[in-house]
Amino acid sequence: MSDHREHLVGALRSPLELKAALRLLSGIVLETIDADHVSIFLLEEGRLLPAVALRRKPSPEDWQAMKALGPIRLTQERAEAFALGDPVLIDDVRGNGLVPPEITEQFILRSMAMVAMQSDGTTCGVLALGRDEVRPFDTHDGEMLSSLATHAARAVVEARPFESVRRRAQLQAALARGSARLVEPLDDVEVATRLVDAYRELFDPGTCAVALVDDDQFRMTTLVASRPIERPVPVPLAEVPLSLVRHVRAAWLATGAPSPVEIGDEPWVDRLLGSGSAGVRGHLLLPLVVEERIRGAVVLGLRRPGGLDPEEWAAAQTLAAMGTAALERGRLLGRLARQVRQLETLYRLHADLAEGADTTTLLNRLNDALKDHGIEVAGVALKDRSLAQYLRVPPPTSEERAAWEDGRWLASGDGTQVVPLSLDGRPAGVLRVRAAGLDLPERLFVEALGNGLVEVVSRTVLRHALDEAGRARGLDAERTRLAHDLHDTVGQLFVTIHLLAGRLGVEEALGFEQKAGLTRIGELAAEGKRSLDDAIRALAFAPASKRPLPSALAALARAVEEDSGIAVVLTIHGRHRRLPPEVERALYRVAHEALANAWRHSGCKQVRVALAFASSEVILRVEDDGNGIDTPASGPGPQMGLASMRRAMGDAGGSLEVTNSRSKGCVIEAQVPRSLP
Structure with missing residues (x-):
């Protein structure tokens, strides 16, 4: 016994290795006292938390089973039994209220010996021995158990400050690793996957899941969890129980903003995440708020009631903020990539129009930009007749007119969706697209490309109209100049010929034929002047721009x-x-x-x-x-x-x-x- 005690004292003097020391203590107890099973529980906030579970014949399943049982509430009966620090010897645990029945059933225990781990009058835990058959422990076993428990209590009391420091360091290290995994550009699914891994490293929860939602389409689009999930996505948000929605909403109204919410035992969440089989006693929901909108949540299934301690709580919120930043960054980069593709597409549309492209060519250009999104543009209709004539598109249907007047996407009977387009804030036409399950960014991308198409066509038509107007003004000015020139030159020449022929026609020296010829010249000059005046009127008053x-x-x-x-x-x-x-x-x-x-x-x-x-x-x-x-x-x-x-x-x-x-x-x-x- 003295050798074991010296070994134990040496091990327990290393406070930074408390869990290792407690495991060593459990082994020494099994070597010192004839028992089949030893367990150590640490006392925290009126609950006994499993710290070590060890059998004489080692079995990894024992510790997992002990963790799954969760904490044991320190009832008044149990507190009174351990208050004096004397060993509690139970010949047959069946029917005994001190030992929870789930422990005896899980580990097939019959006889037990338990003693409080006390140091300077402070109880910090319980050391328990068990035998698989009814073989009562004697007084000598109880004395040795009490001696070992005293040394263990001293080690626990001295190590707890170091444990707190070490736990804080572990949390910070896990947060640093989680942050490093989330810093690079990631899509939504990869962000959710890495968040789950980071939370598992932080807390080792019974379950952990990250759900991302599309509130425009009212459904859960992404669901990544630490345990296999049978429910396929997308999951309609209508499946979420109304009681859960009201509970979360009330909590957020109380805090004035979306914040972590303890949702306790929720059957729907248990079924979705498989929490029941993981020993989960309650759930913690941490919202992911991106651009002031709820984009999803992290759900932690915690094995111990009461949730997380303050440091763990802060770490959980910090990691949720990192996930939010990663989602925001991914969406911003996705938006920038879409805008670049949009600008490239509009530039090519402009070049196509400059080369006289028809509607088919333009729609093919749009489809090239949208094919990666699973979207096909089936047609276009424009409200402005000049734009429609320029593109040679058919007249709009009543359904298309209703879409641009209503300003909302409409599902068509032919399986397409009718997308309203605008120009300078006014209805301009519609696109017909074939696509399913588009999220809000994809819808906005389609609308932006369609609106860009209308603007490019409008600018092209306007430029052609300005060019035509410029040519018309030039022609109008040239006609006016020509009319003035004709009036001032040829017109005056006809007048002069007419007057000169009239004057010569009255000369007495001229013969009859000569006078008749001069009269004819005067008539022709007058007719020429009248025809010239008609031509001048046609030039001067013709329609112009x-x-x-x-x-x-x-x-x-x-x-x-x-x-x-x-x-x-x-x-x-x-x-x-x-x-x-x-x-x-x-x-x-x-x-x-x-x-x-x-x-x-x-x-x-x-x-x-x-x-x-x-x-x-x-x-x-x-x-x-x-x-x-x-x-x-x-x-x-x-x-x-x-x-x-x-x-x-x-x-x-x-x-x-x-x-x-x-x-x-x-x-x-x-x-x-x-x-x-």
Whole structure:
């Protein structure tokens, strides 16, 4: 006995190795006293926590089984039995209230001897011996057990400060290792996996799981645990018991923010994580808050009631904060990667449009950017007609109109999803995509690409429109300059010829034929001046970028009325919209030729010009009260003007009809589509 005692004293004087010393003590007890089993329990906050479990025939399962049993509550009966420090000898534990029945059943114990581990009147634990059959311990066994327990108590009391320091160092080292594992860029599943490993190293919990949720789709998307889980993911959040939701919500309302919550014994969590078979006595939930939204939680299944001590609690929260930072970093890097792909795609879309790409090419470009996400773009519809015409996309369906008006994703009957698009905050159209189970970042990525497509197309159309407007302004300025030049040069030349022919025609020295020739020259000069004036009016008042067709017709009507003295009445019907430049110029050409013919050939007193804008076509009607039109004849005259009008209408995809009015006069009616074929 003295040799064992010296050995024990030497071992217990090393306080930094308390657990090793207690295991050594258990071995010495089995060598000193005839017993089959020895256990040491340490007293903490009114509970006896298993520290060592050892059999004479070593079995690793014994310690695992002891840990699974969890702490033993120090009842009043047990406290009174151990208060005096005397050994408690039990011949047969069956039916004895001091020994929990689960211990006797698990380890098949019959006779037991127990003694409090006391130092200076302070109880720090219990040393217990057991025999597999009924063989009572005697007084001598009790005395030796008390002596060994006294040395063990002294070692425990002296080692506890060092144990606290060592535990703190272990927590800090485990946190450092966990932080190192989480510092690199990781996806959500890898973050969850490494968090589980780090928590297992910190606390060795019965169970540990990390669940990540998509609150937009109301489901649990990722579930990683320390034990196998039979429930496949995703898990609808509707499966979470309402009682658990209310408990967590009440705790968060009490603290004013998401914070760790003890959820105790929860059957649904037990079934999901397999906590019951791991000896779990309660659960601790630590929320993972990313960008001010709940993105998931860590669930620890703790074997000892009462949760964690303050240092462990702080370490658990610190590790949860590290996991949150890793999730935030991963999502930020994912967002940046998506933005880079988005910019690359938009740049290529812009280049494709510059090369005149059609809709199929653009959709293929979008699909190249989305294929890694399992998303396919099936079609596009645009609200703005000019954009739709530029891309040559079909008109939107009623379902697509409803999507952009509502501004929300809609599930279509053909299995696609209709994604609303916007431009400068206003509805712009929709994308049709084939995809399933998209999370919020993927949805935002699809919307961003679609909105980018609309913006690129809009800018391209705007640039083309500005280029066209610039060319139109240049042409307008050139027509105005040419009209002025013609008026100032050729026009004045015709006037001079007419005046000179008239003056020479009255000379008495000239013969009849010479005078007739001069008269003919004067008439031709006057006719040339009138034709030139018509051409100048056509140049000066033609539709341009800043002068729509109704304004051009009004200017033409005023000029003809002032020059000819014929009353010209202009009326506009329907809602006016700008037409393609070719259509406006063709209608203006018809109006100009019709007015010129009425002035030169009909002998009318009034001309009515009516311009009507219908839903799909534009109709121009010019009616005079003159002599009407004769059967087509050769030579100069109104027939040449009619040919010019028909040619203009043909180029614009329209038609021209010329008839005599029932009363008198001529009716010229031109019809042309609102857009070019």
